[in-house]
Amino acid sequence: MEVLHCYEFLLMRKLQANLTLWNELKARLLVSSYNSKALLAWLKSRMVASEYEETSDDDPPTYKNICVELWFLAVALEKHPHRLLQFVMHQVQLEKEDNTSVPGQTILARYLSHHNFVEMHLDSIFKYGETATLPPELFKCPNVRVLSLKCNSLDGIPPDVGRMASLERLCLTNNRLQNSSVPFTLTFCRRLAELYLDNNLLDALPGFLLAMPQLRTVHRHGNHNYFKATFMWYHTDVNERVLLVRGDALRRKPPALGSRDPPSLMFLAGQAIVASKWNFFQPGQLPPGVQDYLALIYPSFNVCGHCRSATPLASPGYKVFTFKNPYLGNTCVPFQHWACSARCAREIEVPAHLEQQQAAERMDREYRHYIREFQEETGPAVPSRGVCAVL
């Protein structure tokens, strides 16, 4: 079972950012006659020197003094030196045979496709102040069952997460996710059973989670907006649980849209596919380039929680709050949905509200029944001084 660790990810990203170093590493592999110890010692000294050239004029340290910034190099060489060497050797071999894979493919993508990773533990991979952007190639590993992205200051999850058809556990604890940060494409992960959304900025869970019956666990504690902003809706009627959101006319078009007005035929076709809620990441259904394009334009839309429509972010719509009780072992959990029209908002809210009231009445009945049974078993409660009896 192969596991991708955060230090390997950071090392690949470093080599990717410094292609001179990467090319030197491959050339050195031949010079060192595949002497792994010599090669690794060279990599250490070369990377440390490179880091110091970039950041400081201090005397270059020896390879034994790996600076704190390069902790991942030390750990990667200590834990998995042969995995790195095997990968570099394979790349050298491919180049010899003039058989390098897809042009423009990143080193990280090559590393990921060279192995068969089934778990990715990528917690705290971004430094403080760094832009936290997850590379799309991370999600192109169809056999990954566990993906952990804790403590990464993530503002959003790329729609590419829907490519992970084998995903069973997704850990997003300690990020900066809001309701709109989790894409609808998560519903494409039909095996996802455990979702961890603790310590984010959610005010409710995304409504589409209700359409994922395979979910067994959804952790959501520690979301600061969760109670203060949402539970006030609990006792309100239908009109007050539906919020009109005016379109942000000033919102700039993302680059994927281009400057064409009216939009291109390709863009309109992409919008129709997004609106259909069809899993366009299914292998063999669309060319990879089209899948990449759809992933690129996907964040430009809000997907309606009722009908099959996808409206540009700048268009108005409705936020709808509903409550599910019970939900996966919890008494009552709020959800937030997006609706493209007032009609769709009502179609979401009215049945959910009715179901919530019926569930609350059922729970009250069950509770009263339980109390009665308990009292019959134990006899009438005898109040004692300072203690209130349950009647």
Ligand SMILES: [Zn+2]
């Ligand atoms: Zn709609």
